[in-house]
Each structure stands twice: as structure tokens, then as C-alpha cells.
Amino acid sequence: MSKQVSGSGQNEPSATVANKPKIIWLNVWVFILTTLVAVVGVPLYGYWVGYDIWHWVFLTIGIGICGMSITAGYHRLWSHKAYKANRFVRILYALGGALAVQNSALHWSSDHRLHHGHVDDNDKDPYSAKRGFWYSHMGWMLREYQAHRYSDYSNVKDLQQDPIVMWQHRNYLWLTLSLNFGLPIVLGWFYGDVLGMLLIVGFLRLVISHHTTFFINSLAHIWGKQTYTDKNTARDNGFLALLTYGEGYHNFHHLFQNDYRNGIRWWHFDPTKWLIKSLSWLKLASDLKRCDETKIEQAKATMLMQRNIHKITKKAHPKADELISKLKDEYELYCQKLSEYYAVKRDWVLSQKKQLQQQVDSHELFEHYQNWRRQLKDYRKHWLGVNRQLLAV
Secondary structure, three states, X not given: OOOOOOOOHHHHHHHHHHOOOOXXXXXXXXXXXXXXXXXXXXXXXXXXXXXXXXXXXXXXXXXXHHHHHHHHHHHHHHHOOOOEEOHHHHHHHHHHHHHHOOOOHHHHHHHHHHHHHOOOOOOOOOOOHHHOXXXXXXXXXXXXXXXXXXOOOHHHOOHHHOHHHHHHHHOHHHHHHHHHHHHHHHHHHHHXXXXXXXXXXXXXXXXXXXXXXXXXHOHHHOOOEOOOOOOOOOOEOHHHHHHOOOOOEHHHHHHOOOOOOOOXXXXXXXXXHHHHXXXXXXXXXXXXXXXXXXXXXXXXXXXXXXXXXXXXXXXXXXXXXXXXXXXXXXXXXXXXXXXXXXXXXXXXXXXXXXXXXXXXXXXHHHHHHHHHHHHHHHHHHHHHHHHHHHHHO
């Protein structure tokens, strides 16, 4: 990289090159070496020496520890405060996060809060998807694009009050080195294959866990559906959820970031959600946050209406204004039904939790809730049917 030259206009091209952010060589070499070992060293050792089932078992466990420490710990606990976890769980997350080699929880959360606060802003979003797949996947970590972020933690002052977060931040380097080399070596020593475990549980595990996490910043902003909002590039993608411990429902997450769930339906693959819920049953987690169901359903209905208005307009239908007006009226009525249903549901749940109602009153409230549930189910079918009919006109 050439040095910046001041003076005459003929030196301006050199100044432009000089202003390009410096390469972070430590990151570059970490990615190059770990990838080479995983792509070349692992197969060669497998060919000449071989692996058995226990190599792959420990690999799977290691990937799971790294992934869940990032998704449940760094992401949903520390970045978004979607729930609270006790000291023991937070220590495990801190250790697993160091094993994942994605910087300290403090730094990671600071970057992530900037991402949500300035999503798709190429100047402020640390890994803006609008700068391309490569940049958002890992390119942003290879140059000093936003060097000021390395010492400015003003957006994570709350985390600076967490002694575990700060302990990990201060000791991140030795924790990372000791865990990433120490654990595989110890496993290999007990098992009788130090090099094999180092290759599989050390290097291959690290490369896989890196890229599955990086997919959330890259592919999850490119590939999938915008189910709840089109105000940003985030997408919902069930396949990516399989690779990212439930983080693939990214469009939902960007609109409802404080919800401890990403996959909100029972059939959504979201093991991070299941882990957090299980921890709450064990009294190891508490204050699990769920966003208002009415707002979630209304956001989904809004996107459906907007898409269909766009389709009707694009067709240049002679009665486009009439069809759009009818669609908007049905949307308003549907949103009203949603509000009324969820109000009744909240009353029912509250009465059950607090047991404040008499048995007869509780039964009547339950009947009222069931009646509204049936009505909403029927009206949801009606709402979807109206959308189909208007598009078929």
C-alpha cells in the first residue's frame, strides 16, 4: 500500500489508495491458516491415519458449544437483553464465546447494537449487507473500516457492569488460545490421538462455527422472505435456521429484536429458543421477553397487503383503485379482529396465572376466549381468501 503523498494534483490517485483502510493482518492470517488446515490438513490426515466416530462426536459437541454460546449468549442475552441468565450460565457463555473466536462479548455486542441501530447504512453498519456478500460475510473483519469501534464501548455501558463480561474482555486472548489449543490437546491426550483431535476439534470446528455464524450477517440479508418488514435487507429463511441454531428467521428478528425467540412457531427450528426456555424451567434463566402478538400479526398482514397492492398496481388493472380500497378496508377490519382476539387471550392467560377469578368466571372467560379464537381463525381464512380473490380479478 502506497503512502499518502501531499502536494500537486498528480499525486491524488496515490492519496486515494493510501486512504484505503489498513489490512488487519492478524485476522487475515487466522482465516487463511485455519481454512488451509481444515481444507488440506484434515483430509490428508484422514487419508493417511483416519478418524473414528469419537472425532466426529467431539466435533459436533464443539460446534454446538460455540454456536449456542454466540446465539444464546453473545446475541440474545448480551446484545439484546432478551432474557436474564444466572452467573453459572453466563460463565459458560463467556467460555464458549472465547472458544468460538469471535472477539469478546463486549466488543461483539457493541458491533451488533450498531448493526441494528444503523442496519444497511454503509457508513455506520459494521457489516452492512448493502456492501455485498463478501463484505458482510467476512470482508468487514479484514480491514480497519471503522477503527473507532475498537475502543468506543459507549453503547454497551450496561454490559460493563457485568463482571463476567468484563473478566472475559480483559482475559480474552489467553482464554481463546488456551481453550482452542488446550481442549483439543487434552481430549487427544486422553483419547490417544492429539494431532487428530487438534485437526478436527480444533481447526475444522473453528472454521465451521465461524462461517455458520457469518451466514447470519451475509446470507440472512440476501436469501429468503421479508415476512414482517421490508424496511431493511433481513430475510426469513428456514434452511439457514438449520445451520445457525434458529437465527435464520432474521426478518422477524430485525423488527422484534428483543424477543428471546427468532422462530416463533412451534415448528420453527430454533434450538437457541429451546435452550433458553429449558434454562428458565431449570430456574437458570428468567424474564424471557416476548413481543406483543398483535404487533407481530399486524406486521405480517401489513407486508401481505403491501405486496398485493404492488401486484395490483403492476397489472395496471382498470379497477385498481377499487380493488386497493377494498383490500385496505379488509386489512383494517382484520387488524381490529386481531386486537380484540389478543386482548381476550391476554385476559384469559392473566386470570390463569394469577388465579384471581372464581371458577365460574374463569369458565366463562375461557369460553369467550375460545369463541374469539374460532372467530379469528375464520377471519384469517377470509382475509387470505380476499387477497387471493383480488389478485385473481
